[in-house]
Amino acid sequence: MRDNTLKYVLVLPAVLVVFATAIWPLMESARLSATVGRLNRPGSLDQYIGLENYTWAFFEEPSFWNSVWVTGVYTLLTVGLTTLLALGLALLLAPGGRLRSGVQTLLILPFAMSPALIGVSFRFMFNPEFGLFDAFFGVVMPPLADVSWLADPTLAFAVCVMADVWGWIPFLTLVLIGGLASIPQDTIEAAQVDGASGWRVFRDITLPQLGPVLAVVIILKSIFSLKTFDQIFMLTNGGPGTATQTLSHYIYFNGMKYGQIGYAASVAWLMVIPMILLTYLYAKYVFRKN
Amino acid sequence: MAEVILKNLSKRWGDFVGVDNQSLDIHDKEFLVLLGPSGCGKTTTMRMIAGLEEPTSGEIWIGERQVNDDLPKDRDVAMVFQNYGLYPHMTIFDNIAYPLKVRGTPKAEIRPRVERAAAQVELTQFLDRKPKALSGGQRQRVALARAIVRTPKVFLMDEPLSNLDAKLRVTMRAELKHLSRELKVTTVYVTHDQIEAMTLADRVAVMKHGIIQQLGTPDEIYNDPANLFVAGFIGSPAMNLVRGRIEGGQFLTEDGVKLSPIASEDRSEVVLGVRADDINVHEAGEGDIDAPIYAFENTGEASFLTVEWGDQRVIARGDRHLRKDQDDVVGLSLNPDHLYLFDPNTEKRIRL
Incomplete structure (x- = not known):
């Protein structure tokens, strides 16, 4: 066999796997989004209705817009908070930073936990009867002890954000520590001697040089926040009501629980739009030419 | 300022x-x-x-x-x-x-x-x-x-x-x-x-x-x-540092090669320092001491002769027109005004 042919043969298995697990389901979901697609109605998976599912989501379903809103706020808050806190920690933990050593190892622990597990543990911690927070506030601030954290829409949302930020900080911190370590130390020292205060060194020298890494971190985290599912599912299951129902959760509910697979597929495709945009930006930063 | x-x-x-x-x-x-x-x-x-x-x-x-x-x-x-x-x-x-x-x-x-x-x-x-x-x-x-x-x-x-x-x-x-x-x-x-x-x-x-x-x-x-x-x-080539002793106003290398008269009392252990510039190169027999050439290097602006005094090698700087070959024998004399003595144990200079 010629080398030229051989190389295609060698790649073929991988291409087939990708096709079967990614491309085909993607195309199938696109097809389903144009059908009535009720799991409990035989034949409806081939009953085409054009873009009706999409217009339904846009114009007839306030719960869709609720999920868009929840997902948007959730993404903004988790990305913002995680990035800021991770940056602060990275500055403290980076070579030449003020902490370091053993703390770094300790910090990675939350990242070793699966999101679903984080969801369950936070649910237990915020349990109003036997939760950790109940016990803690019972001693420190009794009025807060009996608050049903997960029953209040705003508080439940805040708990979701908190759990996510807690789980993601380690990874982003590690990435940012790497970014900080790659900044030449002498540019920072040069700025110090040139007369810059600590804050100005950070703003004028450190931050601009960290820029590309920071952009990658923000984009990556945005993607992960947008598609958050497991944690929410375990922690609040979208509730109370639909106060914490993100789009992924909304899609799951409509598709799996209500059997409206066609409608769920169309919402999933609506989510693809911001995802493609973010993926494009990500690729641009990661593979950018120097 | x-x-x-x-x-x-x-x-x-x-x-x-x-x-x-x-x-x-x-x-x-x-x-x-x-x-x-x-x-x-x-x-x-x-x-x-x-x-x-x-x-x-x-x-x-x-x-x-x-x-x-x-x-x-x-x-x-x-x-x-x-x-x-x-x-x-x-x-x-x-x-x-x-x-x-x-x-x-x-x-x-x-x-x-x-x-x-x-x-x-x-x-x-x-x-x-x-x-x-x-x-x-x-x-x-x-x-x-x-x-x-x-x-x-x-x-x-x-x-x-x-x-x-x-x-x-x-x-x-x-x-x-x-x-x-x-x-x-x-x-x-x-x-x-x-x-x-x-x-x-x-x-x-x-x-x-x-x-x-x-x-x-x-x-x-x-x-x-x-x-x-x-x-x-300091200096390029570095100063030659030769281990030896002083007996009766003469510096002798470790293996007893008589090098140069020097105004100092007898010492059993001493290091003599001399720069390549302060070693004059002559034809064999015309200097204070004859020595075989270990390597001859011509840089264009000068010639450098690595010669052997007993077991120790030193570098002398010769005229830029000088041409010699390995194993040739040349005569050398040291400039008496620019010799330095050091104590090998304290590494300090011995002022003459």
Whole structure:
């Protein structure tokens, strides 16, 4: 066999796997989004209705817009908070930073936990009867002890954000520590001697040089926040009501629980739009030419 | 403009001693070179003056002020780094302007001052570029321009030429010397290159193991070395150091080769120092001693003969027209006015 042919043969298995697990389901979901697609109605998976599912989501379903809103706020808050806190920690933990050593190892622990597990543990911690927070506030601030954290829409949302930020900080911190370590130390020292205060060194020298890494971190985290599912599912299951129902959760509910697979597929495709945009930006930063 | 005074300055990291209780007065407008091999504490000393390293003990004075507790930004020094330390995301103009900007210089004043500094280092046409678009020599000039754009009390230069290729280094060295004579600002310059030290310095401090071995003008360091280390470190080729003894006013090498009359009492253990320049080369039989040639090297501007005295080899410098071959025998005589004796145990100079 010629080398030229051989190389295609060698790649073929991988291409087939990708096709079967990614491309085909993607195309199938696109097809389903144009059908009535009720799991409990035989034949409806081939009953085409054009873009009706999409217009339904846009114009007839306030719960869709609720999920868009929840997902948007959730993404903004988790990305913002995680990035800021991770940056602060990275500055403290980076070579030449003020902490370091053993703390770094300790910090990675939350990242070793699966999101679903984080969801369950936070649910237990915020349990109003036997939760950790109940016990803690019972001693420190009794009025807060009996608050049903997960029953209040705003508080439940805040708990979701908190759990996510807690789980993601380690990874982003590690990435940012790497970014900080790659900044030449002498540019920072040069700025110090040139007369810059600590804050100005950070703003004028450190931050601009960290820029590309920071952009990658923000984009990556945005993607992960947008598609958050497991944690929410375990922690609040979208509730109370639909106060914490993100789009992924909304899609799951409509598709799996209500059997409206066609409608769920169309919402999933609506989510693809911001995802493609973010993926494009990500690729641009990661593979950018120097 | 200011003098820099170091009083009993030490820097230790655990058991490791970087700088060991050193005192040094650097005069106003002086160009002082800290010279020594890597790890001798010269860069640490400079970084302590800059405020980038905190002394373990001792005092640092710049002008009338003790600066130990001052941040680098408050010490009014300018520094040129070995790797230039340019800000990669800023244009050359912004790089040079940065010290002015952070010190709140009025905007209208910044442009003319940056342009003047750039002109002094011949960079005017590159002001809009980023550092990565410049060659090593040009980056070095940017670092220099960033230092001279203000008039700091002290210039600190940390091996500024060591990343340049050999030819460029010679050119930049001359430019640096010219510039420093024009600016007349107290300068501390760190290098491991003794030629740079000799050519640039008003005074040189030769360091080893965190201790200043000798402080003096280039002439003093070259012609009057205080110990074996300084003698062996300064000069190219390095000073010949021959182990031997003195008997009846004669220096004999370890294996008993009679070398040269010398005005000293008898000593059983001594090291004789003589520079290649101070060994005269003659035809065989015409010098004080005949020796076989181990290697003959012609550099164009001179010829260097490595000869064997017993087991020890020494280098003599001959006329540039001299042509000899390996294993030829030549006559050698030592210039009696430029012989140095050292105690091999204390490594100190024995004054004659």
